Amino acid sequence: MSAxxxxxxxxxxxxxxxxxxxxxxxxxxxxxxxxISTIYDIEIEMEIKTQKHFWELSGNVVANVxxxxxxxxxxxxxxxxxxxxxxxxxxxxxxxxLDVEIITDxxxxxxxxxxxxxxxxxxLNPIHPKLQAELSDAGDHATAVVTPSWKQALENLKQQK
Numbered sequence: 101m102s103a104x105x106x107x108x109x110x111x112x113x114x115x116x117x118x119x120x121x122x123x124x125x126x127x128x129x130x131x132x133x134x135x136i137s138t139i140y141d142i143e144i145e146m147e148i149k150t151q152k153h154f155w156e157l158s159g160n161v162v163a164n165v166x167x168x169x170x171x172x173x174x175x176x177x178x179x180x181x182x183x184x185x186x187x188x189x190x191x192x193x194x195x196x197x198l199d200v201e202i203i204t205d206x207x208x209x210x211x212x213x214x215x216x217x218x219x220x221x222x223x224l225n226p227i228h229p230k231l232q233a234e235l236s237d238a239g240d241h242a243t244a245v246v247t248p249s250w251k252q253a254l255e256n257l258k259q260q261k
Contacts, residue, residue: 101129104211105144109155109188109203112148118159120144120211131165134219137175138166144214146184154189157210161218169228176228184217 104126105118120143122130127139146159164179186199188208193200201213 101133101212102126103209104215106207106209106211107148108207109148109150110206112150112155115147115149117147118144118210120146122211130215134215134222136165136222137168140164140166140177142215142218144211146210146214148210153191154187154193156185156187157213158183158185159214160184161214163218165222167223167226169231170225171231172228174228176226178226178229180218180221182218182221184214186213186217 104122105120122142122144127142130142131137131139140163142161142163144159144161146157149156149158160181160183162179162181164177166175166177168175186201187193188201188203190203192202201208
């Protein structure tokens with residue numbers, strides 16, 4: 101996959117703001133990469149703050165996608181709005197509340213990092229909204245399907261350790 105938005109962190113001012121609307125080609129490549137039927141559009145708003153020994157990237161990514169239901173194989177459209185906050189640093193920061201990305205070079209594809217946050221929100225087993233509504237209307241919570249995201253699966257794995 102081609103670089104999405106690569107920057108050199110060492111050349112940044114104290115604070116920089118970006119707003120990106122990704123091309124249809126990058127949306128298609130991203131859909132293939134994350135095994136999503138279709139990504140219609142992706143918009144990223146982000147800000148980078150240069151600190152003494154690290155850089156903080158924060159913002160929001162919005163995407164409109166088409167997913168395939170694991171139960172009915174029907175395609176359905178949905179949207180995701182995902183906030184993100186990541187620290188780029190040469191050394192590990194001993195704070196479990198921070199998402200730290202260890203870097204070896206100041207050239208970083210911040211667009212790709214943001215897309216990884218989006219991917220974490222996509223359900224592992226998408227369920228069509230009308231099927232979820234039918235399950236809710238039936239009132240049978242014992243058989244209701246839970247559709248965890250990759251992020252939830254990773255958090256569950258951490259708790260098991």
